[in-house]
Amino acid sequence: MNGPEIERLIQLLGRLPGLGPRSARRVALHLLKKRETLMQPLGAALADAARAIRACGVCGNLDTIDPCSICADPRRDAGLICVVEDVGDLWAMERGRIYSGRYHVLGGSLSALDGIGPEELNIGSLVRRVAAGGVREVIMATNATVDGQTTAHYLAERLAEHEVPLTRLAHGVPVGGELDWLDDGTLATAFKARRAL
């Protein structure tokens, strides 16, 4: 009824997390009313980001440069690797401004239910980074979920032979909670109180 351009826009907006068909229509209508000030800039921003953003070959972070700006920053301590499941978790850590080392983004967690094994995750490159030497500590900042903890234990086994100290975030992270939804204060407390794994 709306012409194919609007229908396609509503259909694509409905695939965003947190938007159902009704809110997708609402967003589409809001955009159509602000064509100059919001719709065109957002379209351009999406195209720009889709073109410019790539995964870092070292740590798996998303950035416009490869290696990413964290891996390329000489002020970030290359002796510390913080292992996170997802880029959103890395963003959460960076928002807290509590960490000056580097990251490794796994791209998910081991999950028997979802059929995600070690091959699906960015694990081989982590083992190679540690094996290459110079790493003083690996901080497991996987989620405090069953899958996240399973993943941390699996990584501990894989990294055992390299005898690098492994730590995990302190309890204080609510069990069952996800990093991306945590407030910065709790995250900072948990980070400072990290324990040997």
Next chain:
Amino acid sequence: MNGPEIERLIQLLGRLPGLGPRSARRVALHLLKKRETLMQPLGAALADAARAIRACGVCGNLDTIDPCSICADPRRDAGLICVVEDVGDLWAMERGRIYSGRYHVLGGSLSALDGIGPEELNIGSLVRRVAAGGVREVIMATNATVDGQTTAHYLAERLAEHEVPLTRLAHGVPVGGELDWLDDGTLATAFKARRAL
């Protein structure tokens, strides 16, 4: 921390209705993970729609053609005009598939609080459409809010001299609604307007 492309994207997404800073980040991350399948198509859909969509010169609907596909459709009864506040209300009517006449989109409602007077709304063109003749009925489908009802009464005054029948949508209990959850005003209106069973 994320590079200007991502920050700009998050900032623009945060201006969409129903998205705060946190959900804007979540949507941005989802898009960045689906660059090929969702981000690029959405960017293109936004650019396409922003370029193609215009307001109908007759009724104010948004479409790729002007007059819009409803005004241009000879099967839609030109003798009926349904007056709505917003294009979203037109979409809601069209979803119901209950109406085969034409529309007039005001672009809002009169509001003393928000400083919206008759000049800000698409009212002059409605008066001209009615004055041009051939209209058998004008249906006021403005919202059942104070502003919407004020607008309907104002329009009734403006159209009085043309002696065209004016109607409004019935008030009452929503179909599927429970009395216990209904506000007193609706219940009182529904009671007064009761019909023979």
